[in-house]
Amino acid sequence: MNAPRPYALLAELTYRCPLHCPYCSNPTHAPNARELTTDEWKRVIAGAAALGVLQIGFSGGEPLVRRDLAELIRGAREAGLYTNLITSGIGLNRDRAHALREAGLDSAQLSFQSDDSDLADRIAGARAHGEKLEAAAHIRAAGIALSLNFVLHQQNIDQLPQMIALAEKLEAQRVELANAQFYGWAFVNRAALLPTRQQIDRALQVAAEAKARLAGRIDIFYVLPDYYQTQPKPCLNGWGQRYLTVNPVGDVLPCPTAAWAIPDLHFENVRMRAIEWIWRESESFNRFRGTDWMPEPCRSCPRREIDFGGCRCQAALLTGNAANTDPVCELSPDRARVEAVLSEINSSPKGEPRWLYRTNPQPLSVQISD
């Protein structure tokens, strides 16, 4: 089969991050290898552009910890890509914002953990909220388009109206209200993060009202809480169709969580193979491409080209086999596993929430090229 043409690359520059959000989807243990150098990233970017990629997201961890970030943004701009920075904002002072704009940064997606600094800082595990508010102003002042991201979960979802009000106050153009997905640290902390049914019913109403009210002024994206759906999310619009991720050590993945969630699938590395070959020819990218690989019930399901059987990572995590139907699907023989998790969350009231704060992966030794 001819490989599809990719549109967007997620460049995870590092797993280092100054914050400790318990909902982070980074792997809980990282590969024992050196981060890609500046030149290695430039080759990745050029290779992605040659494949047809038009959008790049610089992410992590926290991409601002890379001192070569401006140089990489410049490289992406020169390759004709639209550049997005996915950031906590920590370290994004006025000078840095201007430097990134000079390098050609088009857009920044800034995360907020809540509207209220006490709760936000408690979730991030660091005093961060005030600096984020300043970062928002610096982004705007530098002429970079401002998007906000709020990951929603049990601890903050009741503040949704206030979070939307914050987005309006900060004059964001785009706001993602993203119900937590359960990979990486978020999977470990699921019991403290998964909202109750009552919480998500209320949040959906709030989000819908705000989306209508702000139409034409702010683009609002509400990402549904996956477990509460009866049909699975059309993950990535299909494995290896439109998106690819390169992680900090150069593994090329269909999505950021695949190496962590599907450990028995071998992913190729840019230090060994050209990215063009990996996208087109590698076993990992072709393994779940299209529909031929699907077992029942996906194989003969009329929705197979609508939701592609859902998320491979989730199937692997919850059923032990990445080829299975995503158990969110009501047609999945493993749906009861999801129901059990929902029952637990929606049953008797819980005590104080406890979670494991994210830590930087060990023993990744820090080698960056200046």
Added chain:
Amino acid sequence: MDSHEICATTRVRLAPQVRFQLDPVTGKSVLLYPEGILELNETAADVLACCDGRPFAEIVEALGEQYDVDAQTLSSDVRQTLADLRQRKLVELT
């Protein structure tokens, strides 16, 4: 938005966060904006090529030279296209 908000003297330009460029794979024009891509058909591309801050009436006039369509239909179609793009925050009106 209401397309009635676009009158002859309304100036139209690409929104500052938007890039209008050729997709090297397809040879077609695309709009790139924060984390998004809009593939453009030829007509939309021709309209956007005129969105450089000039007034609506001049856009219609310029397109009238390319398109063999009566002025009223052209004006109405272009107005609707621009209203849709404005709603998506891809063009700005002043």
